[in-house]
Amino acid sequence: MPRPADPATRDRILAAASRLFYTRGIRAVGMAEIVAAAGCGKNVLYRHFPSKEELVLAYLHRLAEQLDDSMDAAVVGLEKMPSAALVAVTREVADRVAARGFRGCPFRNYLREMRDPSDAPGRFALTEIRALRRRVDGLVAAMGVEEPDVMADRIWLAIEGMYASAPYGDRPAAATSAVGLVQELLAAA
Amino acid sequence: MPRPADPATRDRILAAASRLFYTRGIRAVGMAEIVAAAGCGKNVLYRHFPSKEELVLAYLHRLAEQLDDSMDAAVVGLEKMPSAALVAVTREVADRVAARGFRGCPFRNYLREMRDPSDAPGRFALTEIRALRRRVDGLVAAMGVEEPDVMADRIWLAIEGMYASAPYGDRPAAATSAVGLVQELLAAA
DNA sequence: CCCGATCTGGACCGATCGGTCCGTACGATC
């Protein structure tokens, strides 16, 4: 092979696409713009990602990996304290929501932005959201509280409410309100 | 005038467009499809609505009117009981979310679906959402609770959480969980 | 030095969509 393909190119493309996808929306960003931002030809992009759907899938996969790692790190050492772990999970979401440049949860954004959320990225986004929900369910179950479904529903409302209200919310303090709400819910049980 | 324009045609077009917009998404529905569903020519549609944006605006306006009326009706007679009015508002949202054919809040859907939410329909959707938020703020203020901001934030989390989790939520009981949550929040204050 | 493969950049194609325009038919008024 006279000139091997640069393996860093794929990362460069994915990084550029990720930034554009997240800040401006997936449908609003065309492949031409991604190519221009990545500084490569369309040929190379389509060699690494055979379609826009595959590129979006890779974008969501990478974000899911980061989110899962953050969540795992947030609850490490709290295996014996599911209540504290639930607060940590809530705080992790609150930190993300309150961070500069937050433009909504990318998985929820995808499901709302696309016309057909049953394609491969849509199914993946759904499973990622449900994975967080299952994490909450498992921690609530480990608490041994009565009516675990109700407790999990309420915590989930706080998490979904944070994700939903942050993009156009006037009060950035709403995220910290959610943490306080979850703390009180758990303290009362 | 040999043949007067039928004033019912505008309603027919708006009704057909509303159904399509809500069930399938605004961007996913083209003007040709609306024309076919309304049973009229493109000419007539563009006479009543000079652009798709105007048609969408009329669609959102009508829904906002219905929502405002429902909210007004839900709190009528509860002027002296802001706590009960807050529960009624929450229950109204819960009923809508749990209703058959619910596909998300149309205003929030628009903001997530469009690439530029700062156009006329986007600004209107934002004001409509903020109107509900102000209604919650006003009722909480009328309660005279300490830390009204925190209370309003928490109730708002429940409302946003309902709207957000309903479209892909596995547990339709989450809506009733939200009503119970708001009831307990108010009872504790 | 030359060959081959990859790179960039852009022209190009087909499909879709918003919006305009045209040909035809209908129906009310004179």
Place this chain on the structure above:
DNA sequence: GATCGTACGGACCGATCGGTCCAGATCGGG
């Protein structure tokens, strides 16, 4: 019955987007 405006249906236009392909430049291996 002649006329004029409306309604219908569809052809058409320009723009955009995903995806393909081509031309020329670049660089490593024989």
